[in-house]
Amino acid sequence: MEKAKGYYLFSYNNEYYLYDFQGGVIVQTNNFLYAILEKHYHNQKLSSREQRLVDEFLRCNLLQYINDEPDPDPLQNEVAYLSFAPTYKCNFRCTYCFGNHGEKYTGFPREFTDDSLLRMLDYFFNHAFPYAKRYRIDFVSGGEPLLGEAIIKQTINYVEDNISSCGKSVSIWLCTNASLLTEEIIEWLSMHNVAIGVSIDGRKQHNDAYRTDADGNGTYDRICSGIALVKNSKKASKKFRNMWGLCTATNENCDFIDILEHMKSLGFQHVQIRLIRSEKEYNVDRILSEYTRLADTLVIMFSNNDLSYFRMIINENDQFGKVLKRIMLNHILIRRCNAAVNKITICPDGTIYPCDSLVGMQKFLLGNLNHSMSLKYTYRDVTVDSINTCRACEIKYLCGGDCYYNSYMKTGSQFEPDPEFCRIQKHLIQLAIMLRYKIEKIDIRLYNTILAEVKRKHDYSEIYG
Secondary structure (H helix, E strand, O other), X not given: OOOEEOEEEEEEOOEEEEEEOOOOEEEEEOHHHHHHHHXXXXXXXXXXXXXXXXXXXXXXXXXXXXXXXXXXXXXXXXXXXXXXXXXXXXXXXXXXXXXXXXXXXXXXXXXXXXXXXXXXXXXXXXXXXXXXXXXEEEEOOOOOHHHHHHHHHXXXXXXXXXXXXXXXXXXXXXXXOXXXXXXXXXXXXXXXXXXXXXXXXXXXXXXXXXXXXXXXXXXXXXXXXXXXXXXXXXXXXXXXXXXXXXEEEOOOOOOHHHHHHHHHHOOOOEEEEEEOOOOOOOOHHHHHHHHHHHHHHHHHHHHOOOOXXXXXXXXXXXXXXXXXXXXXXOOOOOOXXXXXXXXXXXXXXXXXXXOHHHOOOHHHOOEEOOOOOOOOOOOOOOOOOOOHHHHOXXXXXXXXXXXXXXXXXXXXXXXXXXXXXXXXXXXHHHHHHHHHHHHHHHXXXXXXXXXXXXXXXXXXXXXXO
């Protein structure tokens, strides 16, 4: 296989950039020099003068090749992830629900029994990933997790009695629609160091257009009541009150600036905005335009010493924020996520899937605890260098590839990325590179302030999950 280049060249609105992601250097150049660098990039013949200019870059350790394929995630053998829905029932009827309100899961029973829960936890900790040093358990949607409150408590008690007591780190995450939160539940979850995220799609009119209850009523007011209950709780820790806001963006609801402003007004300091994953086409032009507006707004806010939006989105969950984080830290990756590598989802009937989005699809079944204690296959060998479409892509190591679920819904194959995703992702990477370059130029000290925060949070998450 031809060696991959360790840099990326692109032009945007008559601006020309070189991002050397091996050295973490961003250079803005002019169109004359950019044309020469492009010729070098495509191995075209250079004049002696052009070669001298390229040699200057090479002497600065730019324009280098990656000698070997980047290593897999160095933490994949140290950390393991289990995501599961405590019950496949939901009191909401969100129109875009990937789990179809629990109906996508066709197994029986629809919620964990004491025995099936213990079998799952024993398998995850002692058979699938016994050598991991850290673990994370996500109580996810596909059903509203708090309808399975007893299962949540049993899981956490098991972890504290059997895993944490052995000196291993286990972090717990709960995704909820907040409608079932009570003071008692808040106090218990907070006392057991559970982190939560609340699903709400921006302002009332947008949220209620997609997120309704079983009777077709809007859910915004009920969600906000749950948020207020947490924020005003005298029994919850500061960490618990600092919950995440989780937004699903659609073609109709992709004003990212407005979403962030509203999330901020609700008291969220950390936000995850993700584009909807479904078989429907994206309005790519509008989405790109809105992300461009967001990037421009971030530059203006930075100029005014306002880092609030940066702090809200720079994380591993927000669609743009994780790309920006990657560019700031000069990280590269060979796959989008570790589904079916060191991350699995297990259902009450013992079936095992790469992630919660793929539950109920026989094509993705990895195994069954009731039949065997070993997985039929994993995705350990699946990287951007093994996927045909990704292999020749110039931003493959900055991107990591498409979500398996999104790929499958859009193209019919989990290993064939959605062309719309590719177009959006390329735009986000370019925006992130330009954004980093511009704010570094505006105020390097302020940039280093936010960079230090990002690095500190990244290092913390690597240690504690």
